[in-house]
Amino acid sequence: MSLDLATTRRIAKLARIGLDDQEIETVRAQMGGILGWIEILNEVDVEGVPPMVGTSQTTALPQRQDAVTDGDRQNDVLANAPDREGPFFTVPKVVE
Amino acid sequence: MTYTLEGATGTWEIVVGLEIHAQVISQSKLFSGASTLFGGEPNTQVSLIDAGFPGMLPVINHECVAQAIRTGLGLKAHINLESRFDRKNYFYADLPQGYQISQFTHPIVGSGVVEIELSDGSTRQIGVTRLHLEQDAGKLLHDQDPKRSFVDLNRAGVALMEIVSEPDIRSPEEAGAYLRKMRQILRYLGTCDGNMDEGSMRADVNVSVRKAGEPFRTRCEIKNVNSIRFVTQAIEIEAMRQIEVWESGGTVDQETRLFDPGRGETRSLRSKEDAHDYRYFPDPDLLPLVVEQSWVDELKAHLPELPDDKRARFQTEYGITAYDSGVLVAEQAMADFYESVAKGRDGKMTAAWMTGDFFAALNRTGKAIEESPVGADKLGGMLDLITDGTINGKIAKEVLETMFETGEAPLEIVERKGLRQVTDTGAIEAAADEIIAANQDKVEQYLGGKDKLFGFFVGQVMKATQGKANPAIVNDILKKKIHG
Numbered sequence: 001m002s003l004d005l006a007t008t009r010r011i012a013k014l015a016r017i018g019l020d021d022q023e024i025e026t027v028r029a030q031m032g033g034i035l036g037w038i039e040i041l042n043e044v045d046v047e048g049v050p051p052m053v054g055t056s057q058t059t060a061l062p063q064r065q066d067a068v069t070d071g072d073r074q075n076d077v078l079a080n081a082p083d084r085e086g087p088f089f090t091v092p093k094v095v096e
Numbered sequence: 097m098t099y100t101l102e103g104a105t106g107t108w109e110i111v112v113g114l115e116i117h118a119q120v121i122s123q124s125k126l127f128s129g130a131s132t133l134f135g136g137e138p139n140t141q142v143s144l145i146d147a148g149f150p151g152m153l154p155v156i157n158h159e160c161v162a163q164a165i166r167t168g169l170g171l172k173a174h175i176n177l178e179s180r181f182d183r184k185n186y187f188y189a190d191l192p193q194g195y196q197i198s199q200f201t202h203p204i205v206g207s208g209v210v211e212i213e214l215s216d217g218s219t220r221q222i223g224v225t226r227l228h229l230e231q232d233a234g235k236l237l238h239d240q241d242p243k244r245s246f247v248d249l250n251r252a253g254v255a256l257m258e259i260v261s262e263p264d265i266r267s268p269e270e271a272g273a274y275l276r277k278m279r280q281i282l283r284y285l286g287t288c289d290g291n292m293d294e295g296s297m298r299a300d301v302n303v304s305v306r307k308a309g310e311p312f313r314t315r316c317e318i319k320n321v322n323s324i325r326f327v328t329q330a331i332e333i334e335a336m337r338q339i340e341v342w343e344s345g346g347t348v349d350q351e352t353r354l355f356d357p358g359r360g361e362t363r364s365l366r367s368k369e370d371a372h373d374y375r376y377f378p379d380p381d382l383l384p385l386v387v388e389q390s391w392v393d394e395l396k397a398h399l400p401e402l403p404d405d406k407r408a409r410f411q412t413e414y415g416i417t418a419y420d421s422g423v424l425v426a427e428q429a430m431a432d433f434y435e436s437v438a439k440g441r442d443g444k445m446t447a448a449w450m451t452g453d454f455f456a457a458l459n460r461t462g463k464a465i466e467e468s469p470v471g472a473d474k475l476g477g478m479l480d481l482i483t484d485g486t487i488n489g490k491i492a493k494e495v496l497e498t499m500f501e502t503g504e505a506p507l508e509i510v511e512r513k514g515l516r517q518v519t520d521t522g523a524i525e526a527a528a529d530e531i532i533a534a535n536q537d538k539v540e541q542y543l544g545g546k547d548k549l550f551g552f553f554v555g556q557v558m559k560a561t562q563g564k565a566n567p568a569i570v571n572d573i574l575k576k577k578i579h580g
Contacts, residue, residue, distance in 0.1 A: 010373075014185075014373055014375065016187050053180070053378065053383065053384050054380075054383045054384075060383065060386055061156060061382060061383040061384065061385045061386065062155060062156075062383075063155070063156050063157070063158040063161065064129070064155045064156070064157055064158065065157075065158060065159070066122050066123045066124055066157050066158060066159030066160070067123060067124060067129065068123050068124050068129060068130070068131045069124070069129030070124075070128055070129035070130045070143035070145075071129070071130040071131050071140060071141045071142060071143060072140055072141075073140075073142070073143075073144075074137070074138075074139045074140050074142075076144065077139050077142045077144070077147045077249070078139060083244070085240075085241070085244070085246060086138075087137060087138035087139050087140075087248075088138055088139065088237070088240075088246035088247055088248060089139070089189075089246070089247035089249075090241065090244040090245065090246050090247065091189040091244065091245050091247060092243070092244060092245070093238065093241075093242075093243055093244055093245050094188075094189055094236065094238075094245050095238050095245070
């Protein structure tokens with residue numbers, strides 16, 4: 001399957017990745033290749049096979065009890081914040 | 097009664113559906129062990145999962161699943177024994193993972209129904225499409241700095257139930273009634289505190305308009321409306337806007353809008369070009385959520401009595417009106433209070449006193465029923481004093497007032513203030529004789545046909561006995577004496 005430029009631009013925008021025209025063309029070709037490769041899977045006959053939802057043998061989702069076991073680690077949480085302000089992360093102003 | 101709006105080209109009706117986001121009551125978050133408490137120090141109730149650190153794996157909170165099932169049962173909805181989690185992808189500063197874990201194609205709860213009651217006493221069934229579990233986002237503070245927004249992730253990852261209604265709502269009043277009913281049910285179930293001020297319950301409102309008999313036209317979604325009053329206002333304003341667009345020959349675009357109560361308008365939140373494409377896909381970190389029917393049955397068996405059932409039971413068990421019953425079951429605490437007073441007493445009398453003088457006194461003191469200075473035992477004790485003839489209804493009002501002020505027991509007040517009802521006919525007769533003698537002119541008028549004057553005599557005798565006379569005895573004595 002070949003990917004058109006408009007779709008490639010849209011995917012880049014949704015992913016918040018800025019690409020110039022030349023890069024877009026490169027990425028378009030590369031992603032088209034990946035899609036083509038994945039499409040080989042369409043050749044497999046899956047008639048009557050339920051969709052696979054995980055690789056685990058056990059199908060039950062593990063659950064935890066409702067207890068507070070984490071938190072009070074503000075410094076860990078903020079350790080990678082590029083522009084920390086006291087107890088907060090900060091980002092360029094976003095107002096709607 | 098059909099709600100309609102008049103446009104230049106004729107009559108329009110409105111079509112409304114609501115998405116309610118209800119924060120689940122639980123100790124810890126949906127997929128992490130961080131606390132859900134409201135109002136903590138910024139970023140202290142955050143685990144590395146909530147903060148979207150790489151390599152962290154979510155593990156679901158069993159109690160949040162139970163809460164969603166309880167809510168589903170309370171909405172008389174189908175519980176899906178197998179449901180799944182998907183990633184809803186978008187970038188925003190309050191969403192550190194870059195996606196929200198939600199349930200898209202396989203929600204935990206399927207279709208249900210909510211009955212609402214309108215001011216004219218009529219009822220309507222509003223369909224619930226689905227309920228699913230998802231993560232709440234963090235909180236942005238925009239007023240701390242001119243150039244930056246501050247991010248607090250304490251709320252990030254708290255469990256939300258998104259409850260989606262069918263587009264069955266046809267007026268702002270119905271939307272308000274639906275929200276109130278939903279909040280009442282959630283509070284009864286103990287699955288969400290329903291507190292819209294703190295944001296633990298919020299609504300997205302879908303509005304469209306149409307001419308009678310038409311199929312649905314394009315809808316707009318008004319995001320994050322945080323009070324019932326604003327929801328009803330936003331619907332009216334948005335419906336009028338859409339009518340103007342259609343009538344001026346334009347087309348309503350499907351878009352997300354914001355309600356600005358200050359300006360009384362809705363405005364576009366995102367241009368169409370930026371319309372979200374969430375690229376949902378199954379969350380590879382989470383297997384399907386499978387619950388046993390036996391567990392659902394057990395949760396159902398322990399469900400509290402719901403408001404509609406309680407209301408019906410109060411009417412039959414205590415013989416009170418549908419209206420009084422509705423008032424009393426509005427809050428669970430109120431209903432419990434009523435029931436502990438009414439048990440073994442006259443249900444109608446209890447309802448009359450509670451919805452009347454008791455609520456008035458509570459309102460005056462600005463107290464919620466849980467913090468009432470007059471408990472159920474004291475109110476009940478006062479009613480007993482009326483029933484056994486110790487005090488009359490008029491004096492009881494005074495006793496109730498005093499109880500609110502001093503917190504004393506009713507009998508203490510009666511004894512201290514000497515409020516016992518006078519049933520001594522001798523004392524009442526003496527008072528009656530005196531008043532009749534002093535008002536011979538009025539006796540003449542009364543006997544001449546001015547029946548209403550009888551009330552004057554009763555009033556005077558009550559006054560002479562400081563309100564303590566038994567009204568029935570006063571009536572008897574006066575009748576005998578005047579008519580001779």
